C-alpha cells in the first residue's frame with residue numbers, strides 16, 4: 001500500500017524532525033533570554049517545579065499518546081466493532097486519572113524528588129532501589145521500542161521507506177531538542193504535538209462523518225456496518241454485530257488493557273516527572289484534565305478510522321480491496337492507515353504519517369528525558385559519583401539522552417527481526433511490569449509496606465505472571481510459540497496475574513512485620529545546586545565542604561543539599577491545602593474510574609444491547625464533542641494560562657528588535 005513516495009517518507013521523518021528540533025531550540029533560547037530561565041540541573045530535569053495545569057495536562061496527553069494509541073485502538077475497533085475504541089480509551093485513561101493520587105502524594109511527601117526511585121531509595125534500601133530501577137528501565141525500554149516498532153511499520157507501509165532507517169531516523173530530531181532543552185523543552189514540544197494530533201483527529205472525524213462521499217454521515221456508517229456484519233459476523237459479539245458493547249473479545253481486551261497500562265503509567269518515570277515539574281496546586285487538576293482529554297484520542301480516532309475500515313473495505317477505493325486486511329497487518333497497526341487512505345487518498349496518508357510522527361516523537365522525548373533522569377540521579381549520582389555537581393549531572397543526562405536515543409532504535413530493530421509486532425508487545429508489557437504497580441503505590445500511600453515486601457513482591461509477581469502467561473498458552477493452545485503466547489487468553493492470564501500477585505505478595509509480607517514509616521526522610525530530600533555540594537548539616541552555611549573519602553561514603557546522594565531557598569517546603573496552611581487536593585484526587589479519580597470501567601460499559605455489555613441508528617448517531621456525536629472539549633482543554637487553556645509569560649516574551653522580542661534597529665540606525 002506504499003502510496004506515497006519513499007522521498008516523501010524521508011522528507012517527513014527527517015525533514016520534519018530537524019525542522020522541529022530547530023523550532024524547539026529557538027523556543028528554548030527565547031525562554032532563557034526573555035523569561036530569565038536558567039540552565040541548572042533542576043531546571044533541566046524538573047522544569048523548575050512550577051509548570052501550570054494546562055501545560056502539564058497537555059504534556060501528559062502527549063506522552064501518553066503512543067503509536068499504539070492511534071494504531072492499536074483502530075485495530076481493536078476493526079476486530080471487535082464499537083466496543084474496541086471504548087475499551088482502549090477507558091482501559092488506558094483511568095490509570096492517568098488515578099495517578100493524580102500518587103502525583104499529589106509525591107508533592108506532599110517528597111516535594112524535591114527528581115525521580116520516583118529516589119523515594120524508594122530513601123524509604124527502603126539499596127536492594128529495593130535496584131529492584132525498582134530494573135522495572136523502571138524495563139518499562140522505558142518496552143515503551144520506547146513499541147513506539148518505534150509501531151511508527152516504523154506505518155512509515156514503511158505508507159512510503160516504502162526502509163524500516164530500520166525509520167527506527168533510527170524517527171527519534172533523531174527529538175534527541176536534538178531534548179538534549180538542548182531538557183524537560184522544559186519537552187513540555188513545549190509536547191504542547192505543539194498535542195495541537196497537531198487533536199486537529200488531525202478532528203479532521204478525520206469530520207471527514208468520515210460529515211463530508212466523505214463514501215460515508216458522510218453516522219447513518220450511512222451504520223448501514224455499512226450492518227452490511228459488514230452480515231458478510232463477516234464478529235465472533236463473540238451479540239448477533240455478530242459491530243454495533244454492540246456486548247463483545248466478549250472486546251471485554252477481554254478491555255481487561256488486558258486495564259491491567260497492562262497501570263505499569264506503563266505508575267512505573268514509568270515520565271509520568272512522575274510531569275508531577276515533579278507541575279506546580280503543587282496544578283498537579284491533581286493536570287492529571288484529571290489530562291486523563292479525560294486523552295480519552296478522546298483513541299475513542300474518537302478509532303470510532304472514526306477503525307470503524308471506517310470495516311465499513312469501507314468492500315469498496316474498491318480501500319487499499320486492500322477486494323481482500324480484508326491481513327491479521328498480521330491488523331496486529332502491526334495498519335488498519336488506521338488503510339482507512340485514512342480510503343477516506344482521503346494521498347492526503348489521508350500524509351495526515352496519518354504526520355499523526356504518527358507527532359505521537360512517536362513526543363512520547364519518545366518523554367521517555368528519553370525520563371531515562372536520562374533515572375540514569376543521572378539513580379545510577380550516576382546514587383552509585384558512581386554521589387558528590388556530583390549540577391553541571392556534572394547535566395553532562396551525564398546529555399550523554400544518556402543521546403545514548404538511549406540510539407538504543408531505542410536498536411531495540412525496535414531487534415524486536416522486529418524476532419517477529420514481535422506492536423499488538424503483541426502492547427499486550428505483553430503488563431505481564432512484564434505490572435507486578436511492580438501496587439508495591440510502588442504502597443511505597444507512597446501505605447506506611448506498613450516493609451522493605452522485604454518492596455523487594456520480593458515485584459520480582460515474585462513477575463515470576464507468577466510469566467508462569468501464568470506461559471502455562472495458559474500451553475494449556476489453551478497445546479504448545480508455547482510466539483503465536484500461542486500472543487493469544488488474548490494467555491495475555492489476559494499473564495496481565496491479571498502480574499497486577500494481582502504483586503499487590504498480594506506485598507500485603508502478606510508486610511502484615512507479617514508491618515513497617516511504620518513516617519515519610520520524614522523523603523520530606524527532607526534536597527534539590528541540587530549546580531556547582532556546590534553541601535553536607536546535610538550545612539544548609540545554613542554557604543561554605544563548600546571538603547569531603548574526605550570515608551566521609552564521602554556516608555553522604556548518600558540523597559543528602560546532597562542545595563541552597564535552602566530553592567527547596568520546596570510547605571507550611572501548615574500550604575500542607576492543609578495539599579491535603580485537600582489529595583482528598584479531591586482520591587474521590588474524583590475513584591468516581592471517574594468506576595464510571596468509565598463499570599457503570600458505563602457493563603450494563604451495555606450484560607444487556608446485549610445492539611445500537612439503534614439514533615443511538616449510534618448519539619455515540620458518534622459524543623465522541624466528536626469529547627474531542628472538541630479535549631482540544632480546548634489541552635490546546636487553548638494552556639495558552640490562556642500562560643498569557644502573561646507569552647506577553648513578556650513578545651514584549652522582550654519587540655524591545656530587542658527595536659533596540660537593534662535603533663543601534664543599526666546610529
Ligand SMILES: NC(N)=O
Nearest residue numbers: 064066068069092
Ligand atoms: N498510551 C496508550 N496505552 O495508548
